[in-house]
Amino acid sequence: MGKTLFDKIWDNHVVSSKEGFPDVLYIDTHFIHEVTSPQAFNGLRDRGIPVFRPQQTVATADHNVPTINQHLPIKEELSRVQVDMLTKNCDEFGIELYGLGHPYQGIVHVIGPELGITRPGGTYVCGDSHTSTHGAFGAIAFGIGTSQVEQVMATQCLLQQRPKRMKIEVNGQLQKGVGAKDIILYIISQISAAGGTGYFAEYAGDTIRSLSMEGRMTICNMSIEMGARGGLIAPDQTTFDYVKGRKFAPAGEEWDKALAYWKTLYSDEDAEFDQVLTFKAEDIEPMITYGTNPGMGIGITQNIPSRNEFDKQEQKSYLKSLEYMGLNDNERMLGHHVDYVFIGSCTNSRIEDLRQVADFVKGKRKADNVTAWIVPGSKQVEQQAKLEGLDKIFIEAGFALREPGCSACLGMNEDKIPAGKYCISTSNRNFEGRQGPNSRTFLASPLMAAAAAVTGKVTDIREMI
Template sequence: MGKTLFDKIWDAHVVSSNEGFPDVLYIDTHFIHEVTSPQAFDGLRDRGLPVFRPKQTVATADHNVPTIDQHLPIKEELSRYQVDMLTKNCAEFGVELYGLGHPFQGIVHIIGPELGITRPGGTYVCGDSHTSTHGAFGAIAFGIGTSQVEQVMATQCLLQQRPKRMKIEVNGQLNKGVTAKDIILYIIAQISAAGGTGYFVEYAGDTIRSLSMEGRMTICNMSIEMGARGGLIAPDETTFEYVKGREFAPKGKDWDKALAYYKTLYTDADAQFDKVLTFNAADIEPMITYGTNPGMGIGITQSTPATESIEAEEQSSYKKALAYMGIDDNAPILGKAVDYVFIGSCTNARIEDLREVAQFVKGKHKADNITAWIVPGSKQVQEQAIREGLDKVFIEAGFALREPGCSACLGMNEDKIPAGKYCVSTSNRNFEGRQGPNSRTFLASPLTAAATAVTGVITDVRTMLESEFAEFV
C-alpha cells in the first residue's frame, strides 16, 4: 500500500521506534522566540548542557516587540526583560538571533519561509502553536511546549506519537472576493474548532493548488484552530519557484539535488487516510467570526445561529460567547460598527497581503471611527512595501504602517485593543481577551478587514470590488 506525504516525511525522520512508545523524531530546524525559550535555556544551564546543534536553531524576537520606535528601549517591563533574555541566551549558547534592528527580524513563521530556511520534506518545530504554517511547503511542522523546546535544544530530537491522517479537499473556482483566509475559516466553521483533533491534515484539491505560497501558508497556519496537530500541502512548481534563490535555500548543484528530492514528495494514489473531507469552493463566501473561538464563523451575509439550533449541551457556552461579544443570536453581523482594524500576524502579514490591501484602499480613506493598523510580518516585508510605495498608499488612506512584530494578534506587547472595543482582525484567534483584556475580535480576511476600515462597519467586500480588482483576487 502507498504512503501519504505525511508518512513519507515522518518515516524519513524517525530515529527510533518501539511499539507502545512515542517515536523519536529528528528535527531539521528549531525556531525559537522570546516567550517560550527562557525556561528551556535555564533547563540546559541547570544541567550543564549546550544547545546540541545551534546551527539548526533559528531565533527571532517577535511576540513582545513594539511596532513603533523599535530603536528605543521597550517600555513594557516584562516584554523588555524577555527580549533581553533572548539576546543573552542566544549569545551564551551560540544561537543565531535575528533581533530588533536585524534585517531578517520578523514573525518567526514569516521569516522561515521568506529566508529559504523552510523547505519541502523537512521537520520544523517551535514553541508556538502556529508553526503549522511551514507545512505549506510540504513539510511536517507543529508547535511544541516549553519542556519540548528544551528537549529539542538538548538532542535535536523529540518524542512524538504519530497522529492520524486526514485529507481535506477543496475543489472548484473561488468566488469574487474570496481568499485563502476565507477558505480556512469556512472549513473550521464547518467542522468546528475541535474537528481536527488527533489528526495531521493534508490539504488538497484544485482550489488549494491554485493558491500562491502566501495563500497556502495562511491555510496551514490555522490548522491548529480546528484542533489538528498540523497541516501540510504537497509541494509543486509553485513551491519550488518560491524557494529557489532565497537566502538560505540550496544553490547550484545542491539545488538540483534538493529539487529531485522535493519532486518525490506527494501522497501515493493508493495511500489511505483515516478521514477524508471534501468541500466545494463555490459554497464559500467572505467569512467572519462572531464568537470566541475560530469555529464560530459565518459567511458575511449570514446571521448568527439561533440558540435553539445549537446542541443543548453547548447552548450555555454559546450564550456566554455572544454576551462577551455583545451581539445577538439569529442576527446579521453585516453593518455592525467596529473601532479597530488590524492587518497583520503570522496568518496575514506577508507582502502579498499588503499588496492586496493597498490595491483595494488606493484612492479611498478609512472611516473616522476606525483606527487602522497594518503591521508587516518582517523587516523584509516592510522594506519591500516601502520600495513598492505601499507605505504612501496606506498613509494617504489613513492607515498606520507600523514595524514588524506579532502586534495586536495577542495582548503580549504594547499593541492592545482597549476593553469593550471591536476589532476586525486578520489574525488567527478570537479568544476572550486575546487582543487585550475584554477586547472583542472578529476574524476575517485582509480584504474584508480593508473594506471594513473604509466603511467603518463590517462590510461585504464584494459590494465594493471594482471589475479590474475582481480579476486580481
C-alpha cells in the same frame, strides 16, 4: 499500499521506533523566540549542557516587541526583560539571533519561509502553536511546549506519537473577493474548532493548488484552530519557484539534488487516510467570525446561528460567548460597527497581503471612527512595501504602517485593543481577551478588514470590488 505525504516525511525522520512508545523524531530546524525559550535555556544551564546543534536553531524576537520606535528601549518591563533574556541566551549558547534592528527580524513563521530556511520534506518545530504555517511547503511542522523546546535544544530530537491522517480537499472556482483566509475559516466553521483533533491534515484539490505560497501558508497556519496537530500541502512548481534563490535555499548542485527529492513528496494514489473531507469552493463566501473561537464563523450574508440549533448543554457556552461579544443569536453581522482594524500576524502579514490591501484602499480613506493598523510580518516585508510605495498609499488612506512584530494578534506587547471595542483582525484567534482584556475580535481576510476600515462597519467586500 502507498504512503501519504505525511508518512513519507515522518518515516524519513524517525531515529528510533518501538511498539507502544512514541517515536524519536529528528528535527531539521528549531525556531525559537523570546516567550517560550527562557525556561528551556535555564534547564540546559542547570544541567550544564549546550545546545546540541545551534546551527539548526533559528532565533528571532517577535511576540513582545513594540511596533513603533523599535530603535528605542522597550517600555513594557516584562517585554523588555524577555527580549533582553533572548539576546543573552543566544549569545551564551552560540545561536544567531535576528533581534530588533536586524534586517531578518520578524515573526518567526514569516521569516523562515522568506529566508529559504523552510523547505519541502523537512521537520520544523517551535514553541508556538502556529508553527503549522511551515507545512505549506510540504513539511511536517508543529508547535511544542517549553519542556519540548528544551528537549530539542539538547538532542535535536523529539518524542512524538504519530497522529492520524486527514485529507481535506477543496475543488472549484472561488468567488470574487474570496481568498485563502476565507477557505480556512469556512473549513473550521464546518468541522468546528475541535474537528481536527488527533489528526495531521493534508490540504488538496485544485482550489488549494491554485493558491500562491502565501495563500497556502495562511491555510496551514490555522490548522491548529480546528484542533489538528498541523497541516501540510504537497509541494509543486509553485513551491519550488518560491524557494529558489532565497537567502538560505540550496543552490547549484545542492539545489538539483534537493529538487529531485522534493518531487517525490506527494501522497500516493493508493494511500489511505483516516478521514477524508471534501468542500466546494463555490460554497465559500467572504467569512467572518462572531464568537470566541475560530469555529464560530459564518458567510458574510448569513445570520449568527439561533440558540435553538444547539442542545441545552451547548446553549450555555454559546450564549456566554455571544454575551461577551455583545451580540445576539440570529443577528446579522453585516453593518455591525467596527472600532479597530488590525492587518498583520503570522496569518496575514506578508507582502501579498499588504499589496492586496493597498490595491483596495488606494484613493480611499478610512472611516473616522476606525483606528487601522497594518503590521508587516518582517523587516523584509516592511522594506519591500516601502520599495513599492505601499507605505504612501496606506498613509494617504489614514492607515498606520507599523514595524514588524506579532502586535495586536495576542496583546503581549503595547498593541492592545481597548476593553469593549470591536476589532476586525486578520489574525488567527478570537479568544476572550486575546487582543487585550475584554476586547472583542472578528476574524476575517485582509480584504474584509480593509473594507471595514473604509466603511467603519462589517461590509461584504464583494460589493466594493
